[in-house]
Amino acid sequence: MTDTTEAWTARILTLFPEMFPGPLGQSLAGKALEKGIWRLETLQIRDFACDRHRTVDDTPFGGGAGMVMRPDVVDAALAAATADGLGPAIYLTPRGRLLSQGLVEELAAGPGMVLVCGRYEGLDERVIEARQLIEVSLGDFVLSGGEPAALALIDACVRLLPGVMGAEETLDEESFKTGLLEYPHYTRPAEWNERKVPEVLMSGHHEKIRAWRQTQAEEVTRSRRPDLWDAYKKRGA
Known part of the structure; x- marks a missing residue:
């Protein structure tokens, strides 16, 4: 079994940690997870809220529909998630750069990544700027949250890890x-x-x-x- 201290790690900031591992617990990704080839960690964003109601969102300045995730709460979650220097911090959003196989290969070659799953109308822009989040999109469509996108991105990376696919030439x-x-x-x-x-x-x-x-x-x-x-x-x- 692979030493878990060296395993490629996907660390997810989400309001719905129960959505993971989901399909990542099945098939090749699931077997690799059991073997310790990669590691999955989830952080509940609400745990970093300061009030007794564990509030993570508020109304947008300037008006408009929907709610926006608070920068102070998300920043606290990111501080905890990036304390050990694990990989890049990625915010999954329709306005991000289009995910490509090249980016997937870059991420799979590193130690792992921190994924921020937005909800509502998204994150306060200030925390995106302050934390220099890499904004990534799966395509020109909108999901109800970043979790499905996170599942897809992690799957794309995990299958490239050594020992996950049965025949390496398949990847070529x-x-x-x-x-x-x-x-x-x-x-x-x-x-x-x-x-x-x-x-x-x-x-x-x-x-x-x-x-x-x-x-x-x-x-x-x-x-x-x-x-x-x-x-x-x-x-x-």
Whole structure:
């Protein structure tokens, strides 16, 4: 078993710690968690509130709908969460930089990360600035809170940790690794509902298979993600 003092750690600041590990306790991530390959820690943000009602939010200055998470409470939680210097502190928000495989690889290569899961209308801007939180978004959509985004980000990182995936070469051929989407996959039966597996995949000719997969990856990227295709071509690949 891996020494837990050296295990990659995901430390989560949340109002709903019971949402974890959730799906992260299953499948490959769950097995890796049991083995001590990675560690999951949650901090209840309400525990850092100063009043007897454990208030974590208040009405926004300037008016408007909803509530805003108080900077003093979140800052106290962050002070506790970052005291040992664990990784970067990330705030999951729709206005953040778009999460990419490159960022996932950076985070997985470090000791871990601190994730702040916002609720309501989000965090007071001052604590974001004061703590220099890295703002990250899963995409152009809005969730009810940062917890589902945290689950997705942690899963993406954990699967890259040594000893989690069964075959390391699997990681080398995934979508985004080379800047392209992944090629199509097929398995038995060789013919299903009058649809046949491409003959080249059953030829046993490894170089032809490699070339076919490269062509397919390029075609699917060009048709489905022209933004990725343009970036791929600019790199001179």
